[in-house]
Amino acid sequence: MVLKYLIRENTYYDSVTLMIITREVKKIEGVKEVIVGMGTELNKELAGNLNLLASELQKITPNDFFISLDSIDDNIAKKAFAFVDELLSKKKEESEDYQPSTFESALKYMPDANLVLISLPGKYAAREVKNALLNDKHVMLFSDNVALEEEIDLKKLAKQRGLLMMGPDCGTAIINHVALAFANVIRKGPIGIVGASGTGIQEVTVMIDKLGSGISQAIGTGGRDLKAEVGGVMMIEGLKALQNDHLTEVIVLISKPPDKEVARKVLSILKEGEKPSVVYFAGGDPEVIKEYGSIPGLSLEDTAHKAAATAKGIPIEDFTGFTVNGIDKIIKGETKKLKETQRYIRGLYTGGTLCDEAMIILSDLIGDIYSNIPLKPEGKLFDINKSYRHSLIDLGDDEFTRGKPHPMIDPYVRQERILSEAKDKETAIILMDFVLGFGSNPDPAGEMVPYIRKVGEIAAKDGRHICMISSVCGTEEDPQNLIEQEKKLKEEGVIVMPSNAQAVRLAAAIVLSRRKIQ
Amino acid sequence: MLLTKSIASDLIDTLTSKTIDGIVHSVFDHACNIQLDRNRLVTLISPKLPNYPSAIKLDITEDQKLCSIGFKTGMKSVINKDEIKMPEVCISIKLTGARVWDSSPLFLRSNISEEMLNENIEKIRDLTLKCGEIEGVASILDGNTIDNNYKNFVINSVKRLAKGISDLDYKEITEASKRLIGLGPGLTPAADDFLLGILASLYYMGYYFGNNLENLKKIAGFIIYDLPGRTTFISEIMLRNGMKARFSEPIRDLMLAVIHNTSVQDKCINLLNIGGTSGSDCAAGIVFGGVLMAKVKILK
Numbered sequence: 001m002v003l004k005y006l007i008r009e010n011t012y013y014d015s016v017t018l019m020i021i022t023r024e025v026k027k028i029e030g031v032k033e034v035i036v037g038m039g040t041e042l043n044k045e046l047a048g049n050l051n052l053l054a055s056e057l058q059k060i061t062p063n064d065f066f067i068s069l070d071s072i073d074d075n076i077a078k079k080a081f082a083f084v085d086e087l088l089s090k091k092k093e094e095s096e097d098y099q100p101s102t103f104e105s106a107l108k109y110m111p112d113a114n115l116v117l118i119s120l121p122g123k124y125a126a127r128e129v130k131n132a133l134l135n136d137k138h139v140m141l142f143s144d145n146v147a148l149e150e151e152i153d154l155k156k157l158a159k160q161r162g163l164l165m166m167g168p169d170c171g172t173a174i175i176n177h178v179a180l181a182f183a184n185v186i187r188k189g190p191i192g193i194v195g196a197s198g199t200g201i202q203e204v205t206v207m208i209d210k211l212g213s214g215i216s217q218a219i220g221t222g223g224r225d226l227k228a229e230v231g232g233v234m235m236i237e238g239l240k241a242l243q244n245d246h247l248t249e250v251i252v253l254i255s256k257p258p259d260k261e262v263a264r265k266v267l268s269i270l271k272e273g274e275k276p277s278v279v280y281f282a283g284g285d286p287e288v289i290k291e292y293g294s295i296p297g298l299s300l301e302d303t304a305h306k307a308a309a310t311a312k313g314i315p316i317e318d319f320t321g322f323t324v325n326g327i328d329k330i331i332k333g334e335t336k337k338l339k340e341t342q343r344y345i346r347g348l349y350t351g352g353t354l355c356d357e358a359m360i361i362l363s364d365l366i367g368d369i370y371s372n373i374p375l376k377p378e379g380k381l382f383d384i385n386k387s388y389r390h391s392l393i394d395l396g397d398d399e400f401t402r403g404k405p406h407p408m409i410d411p412y413v414r415q416e417r418i419l420s421e422a423k424d425k426e427t428a429i430i431l432m433d434f435v436l437g438f439g440s441n442p443d444p445a446g447e448m449v450p451y452i453r454k455v456g457e458i459a460a461k462d463g464r465h466i467c468m469i470s471s472v473c474g475t476e477e478d479p480q481n482l483i484e485q486e487k488k489l490k491e492e493g494v495i496v497m498p499s500n501a502q503a504v505r506l507a508a509a510i511v512l513s514r515r516k517i518q
Numbered sequence: 519m520l521l522t523k524s525i526a527s528d529l530i531d532t533l534t535s536k537t538i539d540g541i542v543h544s545v546f547d548h549a550c551n552i553q554l555d556r557n558r559l560v561t562l563i564s565p566k567l568p569n570y571p572s573a574i575k576l577d578i579t580e581d582q583k584l585c586s587i588g589f590k591t592g593m594k595s596v597i598n599k600d601e602i603k604m605p606e607v608c609i610s611i612k613l614t615g616a617r618v619w620d621s622s623p624l625f626l627r628s629n630i631s632e633e634m635l636n637e638n639i640e641k642i643r644d645l646t647l648k649c650g651e652i653e654g655v656a657s658i659l660d661g662n663t664i665d666n667n668y669k670n671f672v673i674n675s676v677k678r679l680a681k682g683i684s685d686l687d688y689k690e691i692t693e694a695s696k697r698l699i700g701l702g703p704g705l706t707p708a709a710d711d712f713l714l715g716i717l718a719s720l721y722y723m724g725y726y727f728g729n730n731l732e733n734l735k736k737i738a739g740f741i742i743y744d745l746p747g748r749t750t751f752i753s754e755i756m757l758r759n760g761m762k763a764r765f766s767e768p769i770r771d772l773m774l775a776v777i778h779n780t781s782v783q784d785k786c787i788n789l790l791n792i793g794g795t796s797g798s799d800c801a802a803g804i805v806f807g808g809v810l811m812a813k814v815k816i817l818k
Contacts (some may be wrong), residue, residue, distance in 0.1 A: 015795060019651065019653060019795060035667070040749050041697070042697070050667060059664060
């Protein structure tokens with residue numbers, strides 16, 4: 001008989017843990033008897049009755065936890081206690097997974113942190129942002145629904161204190177190579193980005209990575225930063241930071257259409273610096289950008305191409321073509337499969353800026369586009385749940401996400417919508433984006449596969465074929481893996497293009513090719 | 519600042535405008551015990567747990583573990599009726615505006631037959647043996663088929679306690695309880711949970727049979743007469759509350775279901791799901807106390 005015991009003074013474990021310990025220790029071959037409990041008089045007496053009471057156990061109190069066991073030899077006892085230790089340590093590790101519940105406790109926990117990411121319901125966010133700024137912390141504010149006046153005040157405060165206030169509604173940033181919120185795994189490099197658009201930053205950084213270059217920083221500003229009221233405060237602070245950053249050689253600015261005066265102000269500050277810059281102001285006038293000495297990007301992809309070329313010191317050209325072989329054959333083949341009634345493109349987007357970019361390219365190539373986030377007021381869909389002619393939908397817009405997760409996380413809205421598009425006999429092409437990276441759904445392509453199959457089945461019943469075109473915004477290093485995601489889509493007959501811009505141009509080319517036949 | 523969903527009514531007297539100090543006694547995934555002094559306790563619980571006496575339910579998500587908020591054993595806290603502060607981790611828990619959960623007993627007259635009452639108690643026995651964890655003292659319900667150290671240890675004391683209550687022999691009640699209090703694994707030892715179940719049956723079934731509540735309280739007092747130092751602090755508080763007929767929501771709900779013949783099965787399963795063996799040990803106590811009260815009916 002080998003009697004061994006363990007005492008932990010003033011230590012308490014929940015009864016489930018103790019039950020598991022008792023059960024598991026009893027299962028160990030060679031353990032003859034075990035008692036687990038608090039050091040109450042009766043537990044000690046029971047231990048004595050079972051010949052498990054070592055003299056040390058006599059001294060313990062009801063506040064002390066003990067285990068006492070009888071085994072056939074010393075090794076078995078050691079094995080049993082090692083196992084108990086493992087179980088209790090696991091419990092302790094779980095307990096130490098500290099998540100501060102207030103800004104103050106987080107600050108105390110990690111006083112050296114210099115950036116705070118805030119994601120709270122919008123109406124509560126401003127107070128915490130102010131608190132962070134007053135404690136000299138940079139802020140990334142993920143929350144939306146923050147009042148414009150609050151944004152203006154907070155950005156003023158940040159500027160006064162020499163801090164960045166990225167947001168509100170800032171979904172993407174990569175600071176010192178740490179991806180914040182929705183961002184991809186991008187290699188390090190000489191290109192620094194300031195963007196007022198989450199998926200815009202994602203698409204450009206991903207394309208830069210694919211082109212073999214990398215980024216130094218990607219600073220988000222929130223979508224309203226370049227509005228007249230806000231005045232581009234954070235874009236200016238961000239680009240100044242990049243101008244002073246020795247790792248940044250090329251500066252890229254990305255934004256939805258900015259206020260004209262704000263755009264000029266930003267461009268003039270950009271001009272003051274010595275670093276070359278590429279600017280993509282969606283739907284903006286490239287000539288204005290050229291006027292200030294910057295290089296205009298024609299699309300997110302073109303912006304990435306130009307930034308990468310500038311960084312490498314190679315000649316810069318506009319990129320508006322395809323990098324896929326046999327594109328004419330694809331266009332011809334798909335056109336042939338479409339029926340006479342199938343005339344329209346239906347874009348189901350999870351990324352707002354990708355949807356914007358698609359609308360800009362398509363409206364140039366094929367005419368009017370309808371949307372829930374139209375380029376012009378007359379393009380607003382009467383019913384956002386029902387497509388009309390060429391319709392491109394931003395499924396991440398507030399109207400679809402109120403009370404629901406964003407479609408980059410939960411594809412439910414798109415899964416439903418794609419089936420109704422499939423039933424519409426006028427649908428010729430379904431255009432989709434798939435955004436990978438941290439924060440996104442772990443398998444966005446896989447989630448859509450069953451619905452893509454159903455689209456095929458629905459169309460086949462009527463003897464139709466629906467052309468499905470997509471692009472995947474991600475890298476091979478992303479948790480979802482670009483190659484695997486593309487493979488899943490290709491296996492279902494989806495045409496996967498290397499960028500959103502190329503996917504959109506392909507869709508336009510098929511529509512134009514059909515028009516010629518008719 | 520953390521908000522609270524509910525606060526047990528028995529804490530209203532404890533938490534006044536005067537600020538008092540407390541020490542975090544123990545922290546579990548979904549409960550954090552704050553000791554105020556030798557006799558008083560405040561338990562912070564997550565919404566995952568049911569209400570119980572001396573508990574404050576926090577307005578956090580069900581899956582958030584209390585240790586993740588930063589509560590640690592030994593941490594100081596300052597408490598008054600408006601808030602609980604834990605300066606070490608800069609946590610402030612706002613108590614104002616919380617709903618009050620009434621932890622007092624709910625004695626209502628019932629017209630169900632004794633036969634029905636007995637059937638309900640038997641239902642609890644069956645469910646405990648079928649769905650419960652009988653590694654503590656609940657195995658006592660099984661007669662002779664299950665052999666277990668705790669059961670063997672308590673069997674004579676339980677018989678003595680039954681006799682003591684039937685005969686209103688206070689000395690015997692106290693002596694028998696002394697041989698039960700503090701026995702078994704867990705922060706609330708198994709035999710303590712069993713005694714709590716007996717107290718629940720004593721009060722609710724005793725009331726059904728028309729016993730005077732003061733008499734029942736007297737017996738309950740003798741059951742826990744020798745409590746100090748015999749068990750853990752948390753268990754001591756639990757039994758003291760039981761002595762005042764203050765029970766957790768699942769115990770009270772089950773007793774009301776037994777007395778009024780409503781959804782006994784669901785309420786019993788709720789109780790059995792508590793802790794490791796705690797719920798089952800308590801259910802065993804309810805069966806034991808229920809059978810005893812059905813036999814004795816009026817305690818004279």
